Amino acid sequence: MEIRFDQVRYSYPSGVEAVRGISLTVPTGERLAIVGQNGAGKTTLVRHLNGIFRPSHGSVYVGDWTTSGKQIADLSARVGYVFQNPDEQLFARTVRQDVAFGPKNLGCDEEEQERRVRESLELTGLSEHADVHPHHLSLSERKRVAIAAVLAMETPIVVLDEPTTGQDELGVRMVAEITQALARDGRTVIAITHDMDFCAENFERVVVMAQGEIQADGTPEEVFVQTEALDHAAVEPPQLMRLATKLGWHTTPLRVEDFVGGLSDVRNSTS
Known part of the structure; x- marks a missing residue:
């Protein structure tokens, strides 16, 4: 289900133009990360x-629909959106009820609802919290409840707004595994993130935004060497790439395995 933005502009009632003529196509099944400082227009x-x-x-x-002719309820069957702040999304008395809300409203029968809830809680590591009130959980856990609620809807498109914020190492790894699982299912994943390491390791395409416009668009390897565009967007490359630069390497490793390979090459060249 392809996504297409065609010369999109958006101005808030205050007159601030947050999105300035963006055209962007996201093919079905792509993993796209959108990065940039706060106020860039990503969200x-x-x-x-x-x-x-x-607009x-x-x-x-969104697919063969134009959003101007559809209600939010219609679009929610195609686009699952995980908010940056989970408290904007969670409302039920138990985790199970929150996760079941989407499938129920999509018309799933009880057996199908139960299957979706069970699988979503397992994938997010929340099975043991199924009957707990969401607001008795930590921020990291609440964010995963919000993710589970969207996963249970089984939408072809999933949007993750700052999914790693507040997550510990285990939580970040779990979000990465969810992203990979969605990709294996052929679903489109779009993430807004300030976590460049998470971005480089899990997404095949990166769009850099600043002041409501796209500054760079390509693979992580292509985008994170565009110094001028990154500086304009106040974005730093992933930490391994910055470390390699400090060490004087001519390579630009983005992932651990790339860095280890580069280190081996350096050692071999000096031995």
């Missing part, structure tokens, strides 16, 4: 996908 842009925002100019397409 404003992706909230057009589920109808929270409507001031231009069009947004």
